[in-house]
Amino acid sequence: MARRDAVDAIVVGSGPNGLAAAVTLARAGLSVRVHEAAAEPGGGARTAELTTPGFRHDLCSAVHPMALASPFFRAFGLDRRIYLRVPEISYAHPLDDGRAGIAWHDLDRTADGLGRDGRAYRRLLGPLVAHERAVTEFTGSTLVRVPRHPVTAARFGLRALEQGGPAWGLRFRDEVAPAMLTGVAAHTIRRLPSVASAGAGLVLAMHAHARGWPIPVGGSGAIIAALVDDLVAHGGEIVTDAPVEDLRALPAARAVLFDVTPRALDRIAGERMPARYRRALRRFRYGNAAAKVDFALSGPVPWTNPDLAGAGTLHLGGSREEIAAGEREVARGRHPSSPYVLVSQPSPFDPTRAPEGRHVLWTYTHVPAGSTVDPTEAVIRQVERFAPGFRDVVLASSSRSAERMQSENANYIGGDIASGAPSLVQLVRRPVLSPDPWRTPLPGVYLASASTPPGPGVHGLAGWHAARSALRHEFGLGMPRLAP
Template sequence: MDAVVVGAGPNGLAGAVTLARAGLKVRVYERDERAGGGAATRELTLPGFAHDVCSAVHPLAFASQFFDAFRLRERVEFATPAVSFAQPLDGGRAGVAYRDLDATANGLGRDGRAYARLMRPLAERATHVAEFTGSTLLRIPRHPLTVARFGLSAAEQGTPLWNLRFRGEAAPALLTGVAAHSILAQPSLAGAGAGLTLTAYAHAEGWPIPVGGSQAIIDALVDDLRAHGGELVTGHDVTSLDELDDARVALLDVTPRALVRMAGGRMPARYRRALSRFRYGDAVAKVDFALSEPVPWTHAEVRRTGTVHVGGTRAEMAFAENEVHGGRHPERPYVLVSQPTLFDPSRAPAGAHTLWAYTHVPAGSTVDRREAVTAQIERFAPGFRDTIVAVGSRTAAEVAAHNPNYVAGDIAAGAPDLRQLLRRPTLSADPWRTPLPGVYLATASASPGPGVHGLAGWHAARSALRHEFGVREAPDLSPGGGAS
């Protein structure tokens, strides 16, 4: 066997596909009974209701260099709402982020021009933004002016100066609702960077939803792997590198903590110490709803979007996120909501709907947050409780038990703060390569970090091809291309 990949999530499969396209014999091991990882879709409430287990909406599917090379949009059907995301506010108000930046600005009143001035340079250069945020930040950027503009914007929105350009509540709430995806204290430089990146994508090509669920992305990767001679072995938990000795290369979609355990005495002491300093962040609690009808949001435009950030004003969300960062469970939490069946009715029985929700909690939390999440949605959608048919809820501890890469419920597989974006998991221009012969990290714990983009696996595979096989040209990943 030329190569073995451990983990059949987006990163592991991206690495496996890249190696298989280069003509290598590849086998993937997955501890679960079905591939998916962070992009799995399962029945979590009632039969016939398909819920995304982790990721649900995929702006990175259109921005990722790997998925662009893989031609994901030719393999998977996506629905892209005209309203990328929305932020309901009390009194029936809302901030609404349309794909059309001008329409968004027009809806923000006196803050519209300020919002457009902030976002237009990044949205118009979204491919440049994707390029430099999609790899290790230690590399020299090809578009330094875009990077400089991005850095200045992040410095503004990631510090206490973040309200200087705004006068109302809707525009800053829109930005903080996206920045809070990072599960970091607010404001923060890394949180602002993540928020600006995702908001730029929202106004460039939108936030797409895969028809059939996130599993459709995984299935496309698995199909391509098999079409090029690769194997997928499910229900197989690899616990030691000793099990992989027959392979010339091992790509591991695992955390640094798991790598230390798997390597045992093989790992050099210096690298072990470096990995032991890798920090894991705050966590999520997940709540899934089966509904009899769509959520009755007070603001009509919130009923037209795939993604809703529920938490009120910028100040309210910052307070809630900072409570979590301090080890507490806020009474009024920030809640990230996806309503996919508005655009993909195949995920529920006729007339019914699924609703996906996350809220942030301290690492390792065992607190069930279904009531707090329900109350926050009800706050902006009176009558929501009456639509609920069934609820599936997981605490952070249960999220971690389901997927060991989510240490203590950290779905980012490592705190994505500024220091750990530079040292992910170590300070290196090639952070995917380990000092263990033939062993590479293909995980969200490595650059460029969390998200369904496949980039960590792609970069790890390309590094392995260079160093282990002398292959410097990236293989053709397009449909019909590559070795077979």
């Protein structure tokens, strides 16, 4: 049962964004209470034994390209609170002939491995890597504001237009580099090519070469534990098993921040919200879905290309054309015969994930929204394509259909782990067109979820931006110090 006594601020939802908001408010000296519907905090960024005892799997997020790059996590000093392993190979993309695109942390080493396309790859990503902080600042907030670094923003925009339109293949002459870029763009679960997907893919590729794609030792739950510990240390509290169905049921607070979807906010706030804003919440669209399979393995994955063993993340699906065809099928509401599969193999970098000599493998594939299909067999077939004999090392598996993803996390509507389709329109209007989209028209109420800028990912930025807005408008306070 939730406590009824008043506090300065209430946060509803304890995913990375909700906790980032709560930590920021508590560090400003406010009394903060977090209400979480589930039995434990963390949302999708949790770690648990899903297959068999001794094997620890991440429930949703596994590898965190923004863990070292997010302005919130930099201010919070995440890398000083938990151990983040940065693989030398950020991601890899195998092809059927045994070749593979290897995205080394080092951009020049990556380009050198791409042969005749190396120079083109370096010219595409080099200016972004060189100005990573400026790109992160531009893409890590609302796109409505005038960018502080307009030249860098223009460079980024031109590259997104190129890779998101009919000209996406003109820069390259071979198959490997285009496949690599398509693999990162496909994270968005959208029809390809598209400008929004290309932009997201370029950001991910940039981080792969700038700061790397870290894997937290102990699992994604280590990030949540660090946030919870800091919140509690500064007087905040978390109430679990405490779903919020009506804004009026909450105790008095000067600010209430919701780490929920627009659909949920509309239901919880109801007619207290202005009709125009409620229409915007209802107009917000959700995308297609992810379906997930976790594996406990008796040994490492027997990749055909041995370089793949050193990659923290892999994108399986073949050529650029094949991945684009599969994503078109998902957009049409069909399950593709050759699906895109995103793979993380954390146990080579984190021995806490599995018993000695054993491994865990994290995978998801893209499916139509609301799919009830068990993805296990489709995922195994795609892994076997690049690692013959994979079935023989599988000890156990645990699967989640898109429908089950939603049943376990209400923010994943239909299995949409992005909490809203990351279309170009909805990256600008998420969920409203405003320089401060986190602030709602209802006094003291803020939206602080991935349904607001900058969108999906474990970065805490949506919650951080919402908290900063609440501090300014409700309390007349500036940004507090967040460092350990």
